[in-house]
Amino acid sequence: MADLSCNVAGIKAPNPFWVASAPPTDKLYNVERAFRAGWGGVVWKTLGIDPPIVNVSSRYGAVHYNGQRMMGFNNLELITDRPLEDNLREIKQIKQDWPDRAVVVSLMVPCTEKDWKYILKKIEDTGCDGVELNFGCPHGMSERGMGSAVGQVPEYIEMVTRWVKECSDLPCLVKLTPNITDICHAARAANAGGADGVSLINTVNSIVSVDLDLMAPEPTIDGKGSHGGYCGPAVKPMALFMVTEIAKDPETNNLPISAIGGISNWRDATEFIVMGAGGVQVCTAVMHYGFKIVDDMIDGLNNWMDEKGYQTLEDFKGAAVKNVKEWQYLNLKYDIKARIDQSTCINCGLCYISCEDASHQAIRETKANGGRHFEVIDDECVGCNLCMFACPVPGCISMERVDSGTEYQNWTTHPNNPMRVDQN
Amino acid sequence: MTTTDIRAGRLSQEQLAENFSDHHPPLNSANAIVESDRCYFCYDAPCIEACPTAIDIPNFIRKISTGNLKGSAKDILTQNIMGGMCARVCPTEILCEGVCVRNTHEEKPVRIGDLQRYATDWFFESGETLFKRGEPTGKRIAIVGGGPAGLSCAHRLAVLGHESVIFEAREKLSGLNEYGIAAYKTVNNFAQREVEFILQIGGIEARTNHVLGRDVKIDDLRNEFDAVFLSIGLGDVNDLGLKSDDPEGVYNAVDIIAELRQAKNLDELPVGRRIVVIGGGNTAIDISVQSKKLGAEDVSLVYRRGAQHMSATWKEQEFAKSNGVNIKYWLSPKSLHSENGHVSGVEFECTKLNSNGKLSGTGESRFMEADVVFKAIGQSMQDTIFSGSDIPEMTKGKIAVNSEFETSLAGVWSGGDCVGSGDDLTVQAVEDGKQAANSIHQKIMQQ
Ligand SMILES: Cc1cc2nc3c(=O)[nH]c(=O)nc-3n(C[C@H](O)[C@H](O)[C@H](O)COP(=O)(O)OP(=O)(O)OC[C@H]3O[C@@H](n4cnc5c(N)ncnc54)[C@H](O)[C@@H]3O)c2cc1C
Ligand SMILES: Cc1cc2nc3c(=O)[nH]c(=O)nc-3n(C[C@H](O)[C@H](O)[C@H](O)COP(=O)(O)O)c2cc1C
Ligand code: SF4
Ligand code: SF4
Ligand code: SF4
Numbered sequence: 001m002a003d004l005s006c007n008v009a010g011i012k013a014p015n016p017f018w019v020a021s022a023p024p025t026d027k028l029y030n031v032e033r034a035f036r037a038g039w040g041g042v043v044w045k046t047l048g049i050d051p052p053i054v055n056v057s058s059r060y061g062a063v064h065y066n067g068q069r070m071m072g073f074n075n076l077e078l079i080t081d082r083p084l085e086d087n088l089r090e091i092k093q094i095k096q097d098w099p100d101r102a103v104v105v106s107l108m109v110p111c112t113e114k115d116w117k118y119i120l121k122k123i124e125d126t127g128c129d130g131v132e133l134n135f136g137c138p139h140g141m142s143e144r145g146m147g148s149a150v151g152q153v154p155e156y157i158e159m160v161t162r163w164v165k166e167c168s169d170l171p172c173l174v175k176l177t178p179n180i181t182d183i184c185h186a187a188r189a190a191n192a193g194g195a196d197g198v199s200l201i202n203t204v205n206s207i208v209s210v211d212l213d214l215m216a217p218e219p220t221i222d223g224k225g226s227h228g229g230y231c232g233p234a235v236k237p238m239a240l241f242m243v244t245e246i247a248k249d250p251e252t253n254n255l256p257i258s259a260i261g262g263i264s265n266w267r268d269a270t271e272f273i274v275m276g277a278g279g280v281q282v283c284t285a286v287m288h289y290g291f292k293i294v295d296d297m298i299d300g301l302n303n304w305m306d307e308k309g310y311q312t313l314e315d316f317k318g319a320a321v322k323n324v325k326e327w328q329y330l331n332l333k334y335d336i337k338a339r340i341d342q343s344t345c346i347n348c349g350l351c352y353i354s355c356e357d358a359s360h361q362a363i364r365e366t367k368a369n370g371g372r373h374f375e376v377i378d379d380e381c382v383g384c385n386l387c388m389f390a391c392p393v394p395g396c397i398s399m400e401r402v403d404s405g406t407e408y409q410n411w412t413t414h415p416n417n418p419m420r421v422d423q424n
Numbered sequence: 425m426t427t428t429d430i431r432a433g434r435l436s437q438e439q440l441a442e443n444f445s446d447h448h449p450p451l452n453s454a455n456a457i458v459e460s461d462r463c464y465f466c467y468d469a470p471c472i473e474a475c476p477t478a479i480d481i482p483n484f485i486r487k488i489s490t491g492n493l494k495g496s497a498k499d500i501l502t503q504n505i506m507g508g509m510c511a512r513v514c515p516t517e518i519l520c521e522g523v524c525v526r527n528t529h530e531e532k533p534v535r536i537g538d539l540q541r542y543a544t545d546w547f548f549e550s551g552e553t554l555f556k557r558g559e560p561t562g563k564r565i566a567i568v569g570g571g572p573a574g575l576s577c578a579h580r581l582a583v584l585g586h587e588s589v590i591f592e593a594r595e596k597l598s599g600l601n602e603y604g605i606a607a608y609k610t611v612n613n614f615a616q617r618e619v620e621f622i623l624q625i626g627g628i629e630a631r632t633n634h635v636l637g638r639d640v641k642i643d644d645l646r647n648e649f650d651a652v653f654l655s656i657g658l659g660d661v662n663d664l665g666l667k668s669d670d671p672e673g674v675y676n677a678v679d680i681i682a683e684l685r686q687a688k689n690l691d692e693l694p695v696g697r698r699i700v701v702i703g704g705g706n707t708a709i710d711i712s713v714q715s716k717k718l719g720a721e722d723v724s725l726v727y728r729r730g731a732q733h734m735s736a737t738w739k740e741q742e743f744a745k746s747n748g749v750n751i752k753y754w755l756s757p758k759s760l761h762s763e764n765g766h767v768s769g770v771e772f773e774c775t776k777l778n779s780n781g782k783l784s785g786t787g788e789s790r791f792m793e794a795d796v797v798f799k800a801i802g803q804s805m806q807d808t809i810f811s812g813s814d815i816p817e818m819t820k821g822k823i824a825v826n827s828e829f830e831t832s833l834a835g836v837w838s839g840g841d842c843v844g845s846g847d848d849l850t851v852q853a854v855e856d857g858k859q860a861a862n863s864i865h866q867k868i869m870q871q
Contacts, residue, residue, distance in 0.1 A: 068461070265486075265489075265490040266490060266492060267490055267491060289465045290467060292465075292483070293465075293486070295483060296483065296486050296487050296490055296492055296495060299487070299492060299495035299498075300487065300490055300491070300492035300495055303492055303494045303495055304492075307494075393454070394454035394457070394458075395453075395454055
């Protein structure tokens with residue numbers, strides 16, 4: 001049994017699986033159930049200053065893809081709609097009842113030092129393990145100068161982070177919005193402000209669909225709609241990229257990361273950890289299937305670590321970061337070709353047409369013995385992987401390495417590169 | 425006048441090998457992923473409730489889809505140590521798959537059994553270990569009968585730190601898994617591989633060729649051990665209740681099935697040309713199909729009630745029909761005809777339910793020619809086992825137990841086919857053994 005305990009920015013938990021700040025962490029009842037199911041920590045649903053906000057009815061939109069429901073999910077909910085004192089009392093209670101689990105409190109208040117000081121004083125009394133500054137919420141709050149309105153301006157991020165660090169000793173995670181051109185600027189600002197770590201991503205600005213009769217974006221509220229925040233499996237690639245960017249950036253590569261975005265199982269989580277995250281947070285998958293999914297997360301990560309001989313998360317944290325290179329340093333001599341396993345091929349022709357119409361005309365159709373037959377023309381195949389992905393039969397097309405494996409040349413020295421550097 | 429036609433080698437060895445290969449090939453990894461994605465991960469899933477061993481089905485299926493096969497196998501085997509066998513032999517259509525919510529709109533349940541097989545097959549191939557023997561308690565339990573109930577009990581006891589000795593009448597362990605279940609459901613010696621896996625945990629001693637009532641007495645076991653678990657199955661076969669003695673060519677289906685399972689060369693087994701099977705359960709289906717697969721020309725399975733009354737499920741009946749078995753309903757055997765001491769046919773009376781719902785004969789009769797007749801009308805408890813000892817209370821011909829699987833004899837528990845806990849199924853026997861072990865543990869740790 002491997003040791004799954006984690007320490008993200010000084011916040012300790014028995015495992016790296018935390019429930020993200022959202023409806024599942026909205027109150028004692030849910031968080032209690034989360035802990036009973038085995039979650040290592042929670043980030044409490046974002047608190048604000050009373051009076052509490054109000055939410056609309058019809059709050060979520062979703063993208064279902066190919067029979068998979070909620071591949072993408074969006075919401076136009078705001079921060080907690082419960083009175084501050086109720087939340088504080090329950091946070092205190094849960095921390096008392098579950099001292100070994102991480103209880104982090106997410107905060108969002110107007111952009112004034114006085115308000116931040118006020119709320120920090122209030123929550124220090126709960127015994128919570130840390131705070132997360134919600135600079136990410138893309139709707140409703142940003143119009144009031146909070147959430148992503150702060151997160152999109154690095155100077156504000158730095159300023160607010162500094163206020164928080166000045167008046168509280170609690171470990172402080174800054175939650176970043178992905179609705180920005182370069183995530184590194186936001187992460188550097190948090191770092192400069194003294195943040196103990198960053199968490200990302202919050203939701204992505206989105207309109208998931210349009211009702212063509214009402215002529216309004218969905219979800220529709222009395223015939224109207226608004227943009228929302230997108231999350232779920234669909235955003236995982238963007239989140240992974242942004243986490244990686246921060247882990248690679250010389251200015252922030254030591255900044256602890258709590259990764260969020262489309263994480264549904266142990267494998268997703270592990271991908272974020274090898275890209276530098278110290279732990280992960282999950283929202284949509286819990287909203288879809290309930291807290292019980294953590295069983296596979298814990299068990300799957302543990303079994304994988306046993307299999308690989310890893311004892312602690314530190315043994316592989318960030319292990320893949322060094323292999324993320326800029327394009328110009330990739331080996332141009334590396335060469336792969338598509339291989340069709342004729343014994344599993346169902347002769348649908350999708351490999352042919354994808355390559356024919358969109359790639360390199362590297363698949364040939366022949367009529368042999370009255371049947372159709374598809375084969376790769378090695379000389380034309382550039383190894384792009386398109387046919388492999390288009391093929392409906394898993395494993396039918398694979399890519400085989402055909403170069404010698406000993407040669408290396410990248411773009412920086414390539415003859416076609418007008419700005420090449422001399423090799424010697 | 426016909427002459428009896430019984431002979432071996434009706435089919436070529438190749439044909440026999442094909443007929444007795446895995447009748448339901450396993451899922452490959454691509455199909456397993458696709459199938460696992462069909463599971464909705466239901467809340468309070470009905471499939472779990474329908475599984476006698478309460479395997480957390482949505483969880484083990486989710487673990488297949490995330491590639492956590494070890495975790496998947498562990499979820500299965502912790503609840504059901506014979507999860508591998510059950511994946512092959514459970515009538516899932518009346519258990520987990522019968523209640524899968526995907527029946528509602530699609531009539532196409534998630535293939536739970538096949539997925540269970542996928543995960544457990546992976547485990548058996550992987551050489552991984554899952555279970556450790558508990559801290560030794562110094563307690564010893566005697567288990568009589570090394571079938572699914574006995575083995576399941578022994579394994580759970582080992583996990584809990586107890587030692588056990590299994591007294592088994594036959595040469596090999598695993599009961600009807602080895603001597604009963606149809607050959608094409610459990611190919612490649614799976615029953616014995618599973619026994620090996622179960623014994624691996626340690627602390628289980630198997631004494632085969634030990635018959636209770638002949639070689640050991642229940643009183644002695646009660647004196648020598650901290651507890652006794654009786655899991656002797658049903659050793660006797662019900663009789664047709666006809667007046668005449670059976671002529672030659674009339675067999676108990678279970679005996680022939682056992683022979684078939686142990687046969688080295690299927691082409692040496694004698695097979696009749698025309699076969700009549702009397703019964704309506706699993707055993708009747710299995711002997712019919714296996715006879716067909718051995719090359720019998722004409723196999724009739726005759727049942728005295730209607731299709732809906734058979735204990736063989738609709739799927740098993742369909743399976744038999746698709747293998748060329750002729751199922752005849754509403755016929756009750758009246759007499760066996762013979763020529764020169766060998767059976768030549770069976771006379772049946774047509775039956776119907778009368779107005780008060782009781783089965784009665786209509787007076788019409790039917791005659792069927794047969795070279796061989798198989799009796800498959802159920803098994804019952806052997807009564808010789810308790811000779812010279814205290815006899816536990818019985819109910820409906822089986823050993824009476826309470827909800828903790830305790831018999832009326834102090835320190836004696838019982839489970840499996842020899843008690844009336846549920847359907848006579850492998851999975852039920854496994855559950856009985858597990859629950860009895862938990863109960864034994866509770867009791868003897870208090871002493
Ligand atoms: C032909 C046939 C096909 C079947 N097919 C299926 C199927 O497809 N699916 C399914 O779920 N179930 C099937 N069953 C039912 C299933 O096999 C049983 O429910 C299950 O094996 C019961 O387990 P058990 O441990 O209670 O008894 P058994 O498997 O009968 O084991 C009892 C053991 O006790 C031993 N024993 C008996 N008397 C003594 C004694 N005096 N001393 C010592 N040892 C003794 C026996 O040798 C045997 O090993 C089938 C049964 C038969 C007969
Ligand atoms: C309904 C809903 C409400 C959310 N509310 C908050 C919030 O109050 N504070 C916050 O920091 N993030 C909030 N989030 C964002 C999530 O915490 C998380 O960052 C995002 O959903 C991405 O993770 P996922 O792909 O696992 O869902 C919310 C998300 C959803 C779906
Ligand atoms: S999930 Fe619950 S609150 Fe939401 S619409 Fe359905 S019943 Fe209402
Ligand atoms: S896409 Fe795949 S299955 Fe279809 S023809 Fe090509 S190789 Fe065969
Ligand atoms: S009932 Fe069917 S869909 Fe639901 S959890 Fe069970 S197997 Fe999955």
